[in-house]
């Protein structure tokens with residue numbers, strides 16, 4: 400199962416051949432229809448230039464996760480993003496199309512039984528996928544509510560088989576300034592990294608997200624694989640993950656590296672602890688004129704409050 404592929408993000412864009420182009424060429428040489436007739440669904444999708452995981456959507460809905468507000472309009476969520484690799488404005492959807500998300504290799508390493516490099520399209524078929532409605536809260540005090548499709552992180556951890564010494568998971572985004580011009584800005588500590596404790600990672604809430612609105616996730620939301628931790632500020636939800644490492648020490652995150660006085664490791668949502676630049680007392684709901692009061696743990700206290708017993712002396716909320 401060890402797949403050694405030079406990841407697309409290590410090559411200049413001009414040299415990277417997305418799998419869809421390769422397969423198109425093959426199906427053309429084989430006479431197109433002939434090849435498609437004997438192929439599996441994902442092969443047909445890829446041969447047609449579509450996402451090779453398209454057949455997995457829409458995934459089964461998990462009805463346990465409900466909302467107290469309407470779902471944010473898809474277009475709105477897709478055009479108001481934070482993805483600093485492609486620019487620091489909210490208008491990065493067009494620029495993020497430069498993201499080459501196939502082929503995409505995920506490295507699983509550190510303190511695990513067997514370190515692994517695996518193609519994203521293989522990984523996603525080895526693990527359960529489901530759709531959940533979650534509220535999402537950025538530290539800039541805007542919020543949205545969206546249907547994510549993903550792998551419960553807990554199931555991924557079981558798949559990775561961490562050793563007992565592993566206390567944290569560290570997530571890392573690609574590093575390729577030729578593909579992502581924001582990464583030429585040297586004052587940022589690229590690549591983007593984030594982390595969770597193993598206890599947080601094996602809680603029921605975090606999702607390794609592969610889709611949104613019942614479809615494979617588009618570039619601007621962090622294709623092909625990103626994290627979602629709905630009780631934490633949005634910056635914990637690292638996009639376009641290429642490496643997941645199990646480690647003994649608390650990893651230093653991208654935002655801590657940039658400004659440790661403003662951003663901590665835990666970053667749990669709390670209306671009573673302001674960020675130096677944004678009060679967290681209320682949030683602006685995207686697409687509405689509503690300002691809603693912020694809830695402790697973004698309303699997910701029932702699921703996660705227990706994780707922080709005995710840690711009250713730590714900077715849990717920023």
Ligand SMILES: Nc1nc2c(c(=O)[nH]1)N[C@H]1C(S)=C(S)[C@@H](COP(=O)(O)O)O[C@H]1N2
Pocket residue numbers: 476479480481482483484536537538572591619620621633634635636637638639
């Ligand atoms: N790699 C990477 N991941 C990232 C970011 C980023 O700039 N780069 N921004 C974070 C922030 S601040 C937020 S609010 C969310 C935004 O996710 P969305 O654009 O899908 O709504 O992504 C997070 N993950």
Ligand SMILES: [Mo]
Pocket residue numbers: 481537538539632633634
């Ligand atoms: Mo954010």
